[in-house]
Amino acid sequence: MIAQxxxxxxxxxxxxxxxxxxxxARGAEIGYDNVFDYSLGNPSVPCPAxxxxxxxxxxxxxxxxxxxxxxxxxxxPAVRAAVAKSLNRRFGMDYTxxxxxMTSGAAGALAHALRCVAVPGQNILTFAPYFPEYKPYxxxxxxxxxxxxxxxxxxxxxxxxxxxxxxxxxxxxxINTPNNPSGAVxxxxxxxxxxxxxxxxxxxxxxxxxxxSDEPYREILFGGQSFAYPAKxxxxxxxxxxxxxxxxxxxxxxxxxxACPRCEEASLIVPMCGQISRGIGHNxxxxxxxxxxxxxxDVTSDLQxxxxxxxxxxxxxxxxxxxxxxxxxxxxxxxxxxEEDANAFCRKAMAYDLALVPGDTFGCPGYFRMAYCVGxxxxxxxxxxxERFVSREYGIEV
Amino acid sequence: MIAQxxxxxxxxxxxxxxxxxxxxARGAEIGYDNVFDYSLGNPSVPCPAxxxxxxxxxxxxxxxxxxxxxxxxxxxPAVRAAVAKSLNRRFGMDYTxxxxxMTSGAAGALAHALRCVAVPGQNILTFAPYFPEYKPYxxxxxxxxxxxxxxxxxxxxxxxxxxxxxxxxxxxxxINTPNNPSGAVxxxxxxxxxxxxxxxxxxxxxxxxxxxSDEPYREILFGGQSFAYPAKxxxxxxxxxxxxxxxxxxxxxxxxxxACPRCEEASLIVPMCGQISRGIGHNxxxxxxxxxxxxxxDVTSDLQxxxxxxxxxxxxxxxxxxxxxxxxxxxxxxxxxxEEDANAFCRKAMAYDLALVPGDTFGCPGYFRMAYCVGxxxxxxxxxxxERFVSREYGIEV
Numbered sequence: 001m002i003a004q005x006x007x008x009x010x011x012x013x014x015x016x017x018x019x020x021x022x023x024x025a026r027g028a029e030i031g032y033d034n035v036f037d038y039s040l041g042n043p044s045v046p047c048p049a050x051x052x053x054x055x056x057x058x059x060x061x062x063x064x065x066x067x068x069x070x071x072x073x074x075x076x077p078a079v080r081a082a083v084a085k086s087l088n089r090r091f092g093m094d095y096t097x098x099x100x101x102m103t104s105g106a107a108g109a110l111a112h113a114l115r116c117v118a119v120p121g122q123n124i125l126t127f128a129p130y131f132p133e134y135k136p137y138x139x140x141x142x143x144x145x146x147x148x149x150x151x152x153x154x155x156x157x158x159x160x161x162x163x164x165x166x167x168x169x170x171x172x173x174x175i176n177t178p179n180n181p182s183g184a185v186x187x188x189x190x191x192x193x194x195x196x197x198x199x200x201x202x203x204x205x206x207x208x209x210x211x212x213s214d215e216p217y218r219e220i221l222f223g224g225q226s227f228a229y230p231a232k233x234x235x236x237x238x239x240x241x242x243x244x245x246x247x248x249x250x251x252x253x254x255x256x257x258x259a260c261p262r263c264e265e266a267s268l269i270v271p272m273c274g275q276i277s278r279g280i281g282h283n284x285x286x287x288x289x290x291x292x293x294x295x296x297x298d299v300t301s302d303l304q305x306x307x308x309x310x311x312x313x314x315x316x317x318x319x320x321x322x323x324x325x326x327x328x329x330x331x332x333x334x335x336x337x338x339e340e341d342a343n344a345f346c347r348k349a350m351a352y353d354l355a356l357v358p359g360d361t362f363g364c365p366g367y368f369r370m371a372y373c374v375g376x377x378x379x380x381x382x383x384x385x386x387e388r389f390v391s392r393e394y395g396i397e398v
Numbered sequence: 399m400i401a402q403x404x405x406x407x408x409x410x411x412x413x414x415x416x417x418x419x420x421x422x423a424r425g426a427e428i429g430y431d432n433v434f435d436y437s438l439g440n441p442s443v444p445c446p447a448x449x450x451x452x453x454x455x456x457x458x459x460x461x462x463x464x465x466x467x468x469x470x471x472x473x474x475p476a477v478r479a480a481v482a483k484s485l486n487r488r489f490g491m492d493y494t495x496x497x498x499x500m501t502s503g504a505a506g507a508l509a510h511a512l513r514c515v516a517v518p519g520q521n522i523l524t525f526a527p528y529f530p531e532y533k534p535y536x537x538x539x540x541x542x543x544x545x546x547x548x549x550x551x552x553x554x555x556x557x558x559x560x561x562x563x564x565x566x567x568x569x570x571x572x573i574n575t576p577n578n579p580s581g582a583v584x585x586x587x588x589x590x591x592x593x594x595x596x597x598x599x600x601x602x603x604x605x606x607x608x609x610x611s612d613e614p615y616r617e618i619l620f621g622g623q624s625f626a627y628p629a630k631x632x633x634x635x636x637x638x639x640x641x642x643x644x645x646x647x648x649x650x651x652x653x654x655x656x657a658c659p660r661c662e663e664a665s666l667i668v669p670m671c672g673q674i675s676r677g678i679g680h681n682x683x684x685x686x687x688x689x690x691x692x693x694x695x696d697v698t699s700d701l702q703x704x705x706x707x708x709x710x711x712x713x714x715x716x717x718x719x720x721x722x723x724x725x726x727x728x729x730x731x732x733x734x735x736x737e738e739d740a741n742a743f744c745r746k747a748m749a750y751d752l753a754l755v756p757g758d759t760f761g762c763p764g765y766f767r768m769a770y771c772v773g774x775x776x777x778x779x780x781x782x783x784x785e786r787f788v789s790r791e792y793g794i795e796v
Contacts, residue, residue, distance in 0.1 A: 001569070002514055002515055002663045002666065002667070003514055004517075005517065006514065006670040006673045006674055007663075009670075009673040010666065017471075043467075044463065047462045047466055051462075052462060055453065055686075059453055063444075064445045064449075064646070065646065067649075068449075068646065068647040068649050068650050070648045070649050073415075103679070104502065104679065104680070104681065107679045107680075108679040108681070111679025115401060115404065116401055117399070117401065118401065119402075136673070136676035137677065139677065140676060140677020140679075207399045248463065250466070251465075251468050251469050251684065251685030251686070252466050252685060252686060253681065253682060253684055265405075268405060272401070272404040272405060272407075275407040275534075276404055278505075278531060278534035279538020280680070281505045281506040281507075281508060281510070281538075281678065281680065282502070282678070282679065283503060283505045284651060285502075285651065286649065286650045286651055286652075287650060288649070288650060289684055289686075289687075
């Protein structure tokens with residue numbers, strides 16, 4: 001018989017996807033150019049030329065039997081070494097190839113990380129607002145997701161709220177910095193306190209608590225700031241990365257898991273990933289894509305558009321009187337809705353051809369997400385609609 | 399704390415991989431050309447030119463944002479439609495795109511198929527000799543693998559032995575035709591009886607038993623025979639396919655799951671796969687590789703070398719007096735060892751620079767596997783070593 005559990009899941013449709021589908025349908029009516037679609041987090045800029053060139057070079061110059069051959073169980077050694085070297089140079093770490101496991105995007109990395117450090121029945125803490133896929137990722141590993149309420153003044157961590165949810169069954173804390181949907185980047189101060197608190201809790205509960213750091217937006221940082229790399233602050237860190245956003249290749253499913261070399265089991269994590277892979281059918285990302293990503297460790301797409309868009313939207317939202325935390329990175333912004341029910345707010349926005357996503361889906365009711373991975377020209381055009389919307393629906397005049 | 403279960407798995411090394419590593423090490427001593435490495439099932443012929451050309455064309459002519467963009471949750475619609483059409487034409491089926499789910503190889507397809515039709519605690523039946531990765535695949539889904547003893551006279555199915563292992567907790571029967579390691583292809587007669595037996599058992603136990611058919615070697619058939627397509631014989635069939643062998647692209651991790659349209663839940667299987675993907679971190683194979691595979695549905699690598707090698711090895715083994723079933727497909731042959739302990743037999747063969755894999759690892763002690771995906775010239779050269787081996791160790795003179 002078919003598995004009832006997965007059959008039951010079919011009812012639950014993603015709110016983000018529903019709104020995105022509405023945008024597409026509305027676009028068919030009035031022209032997609034006239035729909036201000038802030039729903040989906042899809043990169044809007046092309047991959048760097050280096051990625052395309054690397055694929056071409058591999059196809060032209062490699063023996064196809066080798067190029068398209070099986071990766072070793074633990075993924076391609078040269079690629080793992082190149083990733084380690086790049087992380088060491090950028091973040092002052094001391095990874096070797098043995099600490100790197102290439103995965104099918106951050107989703108693949110998280111699937112392995114969760115199974116590495118937690119066993120069914122344990123719980124994983126994350127912080128609202130959070131990426132909604134964390135729930136199926138965590139539950140798919142037989143674990144429970146516990147969500148720490150948001151600290152809405154800056155979207156850093158409310159540590160007392162975190163402590164209230166930590167218990168002896170907490171296997172790991174899952175962070176996402178820069179954060180989808182808030183655009184917040186955890187500061188060195190936040191990460192220092194997080195490390196202190198986790199160390200203390202680990203002692204209290206008699207076992208270390210792992211930090212799983214999901215960092216697909218790490219390369220989209222605003223204002224020229226440098227990134228506070230979580231594994232620098234806490235030894236028991238598994239870093240999960242995807243090239244989806246930095247190289248604009250989300251469909252190629254390429255990323256990695258990096259085990260902090262100072263973690264006690266650092267040498268075991270990657271071999272364990274190899275075992276986990278067998279059970280979940282992962283068995284390495286595409287060989288060619290692994291090699292192409294390794295060729296592009298020092299480049300990104302032209303990500304400037306996201307900062308340009310953010311500044312424009314930020315100014316406009318402030319001008320219209322929104323309460324909003326200025327993003328430090330990503331291509332998201334997460335303002336407070338103009339009424340308590342963000343679902344109602346976003347539904348009303350549709351009448352103005354604005355596709356906004358209510359914060360409930362991110363565990364943060366009363367807020368909404370705008371994904372500004374769209375053309376800057378469209379961002380500018382959307383402001384008239386936004387102004388009409390808040391003026392007619394909420395009587396805001398500026 | 400790290401997950402003890404996966405840590406404990408680290409001890410268990412694959413016998414195939416150990417022998418392959420010995421080959422590589424021995425090759426470093428005496429030159430790899432002089433090691434007769436029949437250990438690994440790695441395609442030895444290049445991918446068809448169409449695959450490379452398709453990748454080039456995609457890179458040259460597609461908008462990179464679209465080409466490398468996210469696949470929809472259920473994978474690329476045009477690719478699914480193309481696969482359905484190709485299967486319909488070749489096997490007289492009536493799939494639509496809705497029945498096809500693209501996966502990262504057959505491993506990805508099996509990971510989804512198992513979770514679709516079985517829940518933790520149930521069992522899956524397979525038939526010795528069987529691909530050893532079935533055990534971690536099945537156990538990784540929380541299921542138990544039960545192995546039906548081999549019918550060594552022809553490596554078809556011993557139905558009475560199967561019935562003895564079927565019970566109310568059997569969710570599915572997992573077949574592999576053409577079979578790794580025996581090279582046997584299930585006949586229409588075998589599949590007809592299998593269908594009859596499964597239908598009767600389903601009635602007896604009050605629930606249908608699914609057939610999961612793993613077919614990565616489907617395109618490597620000998621003697622110009624046509625393939626008895628299992629889903630033609632039994633409605634509740636999930637077909638798992640990989641392009642690894644037909645296109646010689648095992649590292650690109652591309653395959654699919656096809657749900658038989660006559661299965662009662664045919665329309666639910668693929669959406670359920672979408673849900674399963676979220677929990678195991680699969681989330682679609684590479685977009686570019688999906689598109690390239692769809693361009694190559696009607697071509698294969700030049701697979702003739704495998705049949706040439708099989709005929710040569712078959713003749714030689716018969717000449718030397720081995721008991722061996724002639725393969726109908728794959729690039730494997732599975733003769734009876736010349737002593738009861740196939741491990742001892744294969745260990746002794748190493749002294750003659752022959753890398754053979756003992757059948758124990760396939761659930762069939764006393765036999766050994768030769769993977770003849772190697773150059774024909776090397777096959778010919780290996781015969782002197784083989785003859786020396788059986789003559790000196792087992793006194794066989796011909």
